[in-house]
Amino acid sequence: MIIFLSVRLFRWITGLLLVLLVSYAMMFYGGGDPIKQMFLDELGNTQYLDQKMIDSEREKYGLNDPFIVQFKNYLLNITKGDWGTSYRAQRPVLDMIKPRLWISIQLGFAATVFMALVGIPLGVIAALFHNKWIDLTIVGTIVTINAIPVFVTGPLLLLFFVLIVPIMNVPYGWNGLFDTQVILPIIVIAISTLPIILRQTRTSVLEIKNEDYIRTARAKGLSENKIILKHVLRPALTPVITSLGLVMITLINGALFVELIFNIPGFGKMTIDAIRDVDHPLIMSTVLVGTLVVMGSNLIVDAIYFLVDPRINN
Amino acid sequence: MKKTKSLTEIALARLAKNYLAQIGFFIVILFLAVAMIGPVIAPYDFLSQNIDRALEKPSLDHLLGTDPMGRDIFSRMIFGARTAAIVAFTTTILSLILGILIGTIAGFFGGKIDSILMWLTDVTMSVPGLLLAILINASIKPPISNFFDQLYQSTKNPFFLNTYLIDFVIVFGAIALISWPGYARIIRGQILSLRQQVFVEAAVSMGSGFGHLIRKHLVPNAIGPIVVTVTQGIGAAILLESSLSFLGVGVQPPNASWGSMLSDSLSLWRSFPHLMLVPAVTIGIIQIAFIFLGDGINDALNPKQTRR
Numbered sequence: 330m331i332i333f334l335s336v337r338l339f340r341w342i343t344g345l346l347l348v349l350l351v352s353y354a355m356m357f358y359g360g361g362d363p364i365k366q367m368f369l370d371e372l373g374n375t376q377y378l379d380q381k382m383i384d385s386e387r388e389k390y391g392l393n394d395p396f397i398v399q400f401k402n403y404l405l406n407i408t409k410g411d412w413g414t415s416y417r418a419q420r421p422v423l424d425m426i427k428p429r430l431w432i433s434i435q436l437g438f439a440a441t442v443f444m445a446l447v448g449i450p451l452g453v454i455a456a457l458f459h460n461k462w463i464d465l466t467i468v469g470t471i472v473t474i475n476a477i478p479v480f481v482t483g484p485l486l487l488l489f490f491v492l493i494v495p496i497m498n499v500p501y502g503w504n505g506l507f508d509t510q511v512i513l514p515i516i517v518i519a520i521s522t523l524p525i526i527l528r529q530t531r532t533s534v535l536e537i538k539n540e541d542y543i544r545t546a547r548a549k550g551l552s553e554n555k556i557i558l559k560h561v562l563r564p565a566l567t568p569v570i571t572s573l574g575l576v577m578i579t580l581i582n583g584a585l586f587v588e589l590i591f592n593i594p595g596f597g598k599m600t601i602d603a604i605r606d607v608d609h610p611l612i613m614s615t616v617l618v619g620t621l622v623v624m625g626s627n628l629i630v631d632a633i634y635f636l637v638d639p640r641i642n643n
Numbered sequence: 644m645k646k647t648k649s650l651t652e653i654a655l656a657r658l659a660k661n662y663l664a665q666i667g668f669f670i671v672i673l674f675l676a677v678a679m680i681g682p683v684i685a686p687y688d689f690l691s692q693n694i695d696r697a698l699e700k701p702s703l704d705h706l707l708g709t710d711p712m713g714r715d716i717f718s719r720m721i722f723g724a725r726t727a728a729i730v731a732f733t734t735t736i737l738s739l740i741l742g743i744l745i746g747t748i749a750g751f752f753g754g755k756i757d758s759i760l761m762w763l764t765d766v767t768m769s770v771p772g773l774l775l776a777i778l779i780n781a782s783i784k785p786p787i788s789n790f791f792d793q794l795y796q797s798t799k800n801p802f803f804l805n806t807y808l809i810d811f812v813i814v815f816g817a818i819a820l821i822s823w824p825g826y827a828r829i830i831r832g833q834i835l836s837l838r839q840q841v842f843v844e845a846a847v848s849m850g851s852g853f854g855h856l857i858r859k860h861l862v863p864n865a866i867g868p869i870v871v872t873v874t875q876g877i878g879a880a881i882l883l884e885s886s887l888s889f890l891g892v893g894v895q896p897p898n899a900s901w902g903s904m905l906s907d908s909l910s911l912w913r914s915f916p917h918l919m920l921v922p923a924v925t926i927g928i929i930q931i932a933f934i935f936l937g938d939g940i941n942d943a944l945n946p947k948q949t950r951r
Contacts, residue, residue, distance in 0.1 A: 344766035355782035476934040477927045478882055480889050480905060484923045488916050574769070581771045585890065590909060600774065601890055604781045616778060619771045627769060 330635060337631050341624045346404075352616045353400050356609045364392070364416070390416075403613070412617075413610030422614045426599070430618065433588070433595035435506045437580045440518035448523045449569070452530025453557065459535060467527070475524035480586040483517045487590070503593045514591045518583040522576050529572050533565040571634060574627040581619055657943040664939020670932035677721055678728035687715035689722040689899050701917055708917045710907070716921055722899040723922070727929075730814055730894070731880040735873060737819035742826025749827065750834025761831070764824040772821045773886060779817040780892045787813055810894045818883045822876060829872055833865040867944040874940055878933025885926055901926050 364386045387393050391402060406413065412422040455467040474482075490497050490513065500510040537543065538561060546556050584597035592598075596618070603611035658664055677684070686706070693713035701708045707716040749760040767775075788809055795803040802808075837843050843860055851859075887893030888902030896903060901922045908918035 340762065340765075341769075344762070344769065347763075347766055348770055352778055355778060358782075358786065472934060472938070473931055476878075476930040478886065478930065480886065480902070481923045481927045481930075484905065484908070484912065484919045485927070488912065488919060488923075491913070492916055578771050582773045585773060586886075589890065589906070600777070604777055604892065607781070612778065612781070616770075616774060619774045620769070623769050623771060 333635065334632060337628060341628055345620055345624055348620050349404070349613070349617065350400065352613060353403065354396070356613065357396050357399070364390070390414075407617070412614050415608055415611050417606045417608045417611070422610050425611070426596070426614055426618065429594060429599045430596045432503055432593065433584045433597060436511065436514060436518060436587070436593070436595060437584065439506060439511070439515045440522065440580065440583070441576065443515055444519040444522050444526055447519070448526035449530050449566070452527040453534050453562065453565075455527070456531045456534035456538060457557070459538075468531075471524045471527050474520060478586075479517060479521045479583050480590065482520055483514075483587060483590040486513060486517060501592050503595070510591075514587045514593060517587050517590075518580065521583045522579045525572050525575050525579065526569060529569045530565065533568045534561055537561050537565050567634070571630050573630050574623055577623050577626045581622065654940075654943040658939055661939045661942065663935045664943075667932040667935030667937075667939065670928060671936055674724055674929055674932070675728060678724040681721045681725045685715075685718040685721045687718040689714065689718045690897055691715075700915075707921050708915075710904075710918060711911065716904075716918070719899040719904060720901070720921060720925060723901040723904065723925075726894055726898060726900045727881045727884055729811065730818065730884040731877045733811075733815050734818040734822065734880045734883075735876045737815060738822040738876070739826050739869075739873065741819060741823040743830050745823065746827035746830025747834065750831040750838075757831075760827070764827055767821065768824045773883075773890075775821050776817040776883060776887060777890065777892050779820055780813055780887060783816055784809075784813055806895070807898055810898065814884060814887060814893050817887065818880055822879065822883070825872055825876065826869070829868050830865060833868065834861065837861060837864060871937060871941045871944060874933065874937040878930060878937065881933070882926075882930060 364383050384393075391399060394402070403413070410423065412426070414420065415422050415425060418425060451467055455464045458464045487500075497509070497513070500513045502510065504510055543556060543560055546560050547553075551559075581597070584595060585600060586597070587593070588595045588597040589601060596615070599611070600615040600619075602608075603615060658668075691714065693709070696705070696709055696713045699705055699709045705715050705717065707720065710716055710719070745760055745764070749757045791803045791809055794800070837860060840860075843856065846856060846860065884893060885900065885902030885905070888900035889906045891903070891906065893902060894900040905919065905922040905926070908915070908922070912919040
């Protein structure tokens with residue numbers, strides 16, 4: 330097991346390094362000049378720029394070193410907990426990211442809980458009524474919902490709940506997780522991840538439903554509810570866990586749009602702002618966090634799968 | 644003697660029974676037609692502004708109303724279809740080429756090359772795609788603008804001053820670079836499974852060459868999954884284009900894109916809901932159409948694969 334996991338770990342770490350290298354190179358060779366951008370913001374135009382001042386600023390941020398040296402320093406600093414200083418806000422990036430990320434984590438977590446509470450039961454129901462109209466309705470709806478992107482469902486639900494059925498004020502901004510404003514954003518994110526979980530649950534319940542031991546359980550006189558809860562659901566949920574990586578990607582994508590639509594100051598909003606401001610350290614950190622989240626959840630999935638399914642041992 | 648049906652005939656017969664796929668097909672064809680003959684049917688120029696008539700509700704003059712600059716929304720939607728179609732087809736072709744190249748190399752050579760390429764595929768797939776596309780978009784813009792500037796300086800050809808073109812090239816690059824892994828995996832899988840088939844061994848032992856193997860065995864077997872993936876890929880590329888434009892890093896104004904029209908409406912939708920409704924509903928319908936069509940083609944081409 331340790332060998333298996335360490336091979337996986339090695340794969341993911343090299344992958345992460347590659348992603349960082351490529352994005353650092355993209356920042357280095359493309360990406361515009363951050364120092365010029367900084368002065369442009371302060372002065373309004375580049376006309377009065379003093380080349381000496383630019384050079385000294387470049388020196389201060391270490392932008393005159395060759396690529397490999399810069400990248401090496403960047404990696405070393407990350408391991409020391411120094412993620413660089415934002416060009417725009419002049420603050421340590423890590424301090425900026427933490428509160429923003431916390432908001433997004435709360436949103437994502439609430440959406441995941443909501444999605445699991447709706448998606449898993451629906452998936453089980455669809456599988457139990459395989460090919461009956463309930464199943465076809467659920468699957469049809471999910472296929473359709475799956476096709477519609479977050480940045481369409483968000484506005485459409487907004488229009489519906491504010492203008493057509495006026496039951497809420499315009500959700501705008503962030504007042505903590507326990508405010509009514511977060512309901513709509515959470516639903517929008519949950520809808521985008523719902524199809525993944527629902528399909529996975531349905532497929533695995535369908536597979537397990539016809540196993541011999543389920544027939545045995547039925548033969549010994551267990552009630553149908555008990556069979557489903559005790560004997561079908563537990564093994565069926567193991568494959569569901571594997572879609573965690575996919576769910577995470579969808580959550581991050583969802584955060585980008587939903588936070589823009591509802592003006593929530595979370596991680597997604599910060600990413601978009603950072604790219605608009607050409608704020609290299611901040612962009613690098615958002616890529617780092619995004620990739621870490623996805624790769625980390627893939628690694629966790631591998632580990633869980635390993636613990637739950639002893640067949641992988643061979 | 645009764646003629647046996649070819650695979651294509653069976654597939655078409657299956658498609659003829661699938662109404663959802665036909666609806667999808669119809670909408671996709673309509674979308675492509677609109678994109679192609681757009682300037683002919685558009686009642687107004689998509690750039691012409693008329694401030695006196697800004698923010699009008701839908702009327703006979705302006706079928707879908709006008710935006711804050713007094714531009715006709717119906718015409719802008721038509722040109723947005725054009726943008727979406729151009730981006731979708733070009734990026735699908737680009738990423739297909741990239742995917743076929745990488746998948747073929749990985750499948751044929753195997754061993755170390757295969758595992759390195761598949762690791763690369765895994766890594767690309769595990770980065771949040773949109774984040775990567777935004778990053779590529781933000782970083783390749785200055786060099787490409789510079790390059791076009793130099794081309795203009797040396798040739799004095801006003802063609803290279805065209806920012807429309809630069810936008811498109813950047814969006815193409817960003818989308819193509821994140822969507823090749825799907826194609827690469829399919830091609831590699833097909834090659835690996837073919838290499839173990841007995842009929843391929845027989846063909847090799849009878850002395851058929853590399854070209855013959857590709858033409859007679861690889862292409863006919865791989866074409867089905869590729870057609871399915873391409874259909875879904877075009878839908879996904881349209882989605883990516885509008886996502887990028889929505890986030891403000893895609894096709895830049897004043898060019899029309901459904902995504903940027905949607906994000907422009909975010910501040911105005913309470914008073915002028917049609918600004919938001921039109922692009923949102925259009926994107927939704929097009930996406931559903933591509934999904935239905937892709938699923939239908941998938942069912943038609945893979946009769947063995949029963950759907951659950």
